[in-house]
Amino acid sequence: MDPTPPQRRAAPVRGLRRRTLARPASSAGRRARSPGPPRLGGGGVPDHALPPQPACAVAQTVGAWRERRAAATDRPARFVLPDLAVVAIAQRPPTTVDELAGVRGLDGRRAKVAAEAGLLDAVRAGLELGDGALRQPPSDQIERRLRPVATLAGAWLAQRATELRIDGPLLATRADLHALLRDSAESRLANGWRRTLVGEPLRQLLAGEGALAVGGHGELVLEARSHRRIAG
Structure with a gap:
């Protein structure tokens, strides 16, 4: 049996730990933790100093092209060009088909x-677009008083898309609905087949000529308004 008390056997270990913790970090360790040189962008300019205008300008013109192409082919914009691709093109504008x-x-x-x-x-x-031509996208916000109407109308539009077996964004986007609520003639719901399927019924709802009710199976029904209040 070892006659040495436990305290004396443990003392060298504690002393070693103290010496290890007190030892200054090596110069190699300090160099590893030091920040590296700033990343450089085009022309040797640090990334944080690069102006965002070129990327924004390309995103603007590419986004406008996508909207025109979607309208011409009657497809959702994301099917013409995914959002991820728009961002990638804006960040690294390609100049050839291979790129x-x-x-x-x-x-x-x-x-x-x-x-x-x-x-x-x-x-x-977009690369040739001047700073003065760069514009922010228009806001699709609506008045606070119309927000409950937008919620109900949006639910009905989603149901109609399912009933008609049409992709929801192809039938109507939130921006389309908000434009209709603002009485904008530029809304896709105010023109063509969308007006016939959903735009005109929604217009009657907004004019107070229609009402949304819950059908026997829990579905929303847009019907003529009776003008008889049952509450309020």
Whole structure:
């Protein structure tokens, strides 16, 4: 049996721990923790100093091209060009079909079709866009008093899209609905087949000529208003 008391056996360990913790960090350790040189952007300018205008300008012209293309082909904008691809193009504007094919969210065939439809022209237009032509997207906000109406109308639109077997954003986006609530003639719900299917019924609802009711199976029913209050 070892006659040495436990306290004396543990003492060297505690002393070693104290010496280890008190030892100054090596110069190599200090260098590893020191911040590196700033990342450089184009022309040797630090990233944080690069102006955002070029990327915003390309995003603006590419986004406008996408909206025109979606309207011309009657498809949701995200099917024409995914949001991820718009951001990637704005950050690293491609100038050739091969570079466009390398954009995340696009394959070779879609890139060729998009290029033939004018996407690369839209990129070039963004790169040449002056600061004065850069604009913020219009707000689709509506008055506070119309927000409950927007919620109910949005639920009915989602139900109609399911009934008609149409992709929801293709039938109507939130911006489309808000534009209709603001009585904007530019709303897609005020024109064409969308007006017939959902725009005109919604207009009657907003004019006080229609009412939303709950049907026997829990569905929303847009019907003629009886003008008979049951509460309030």
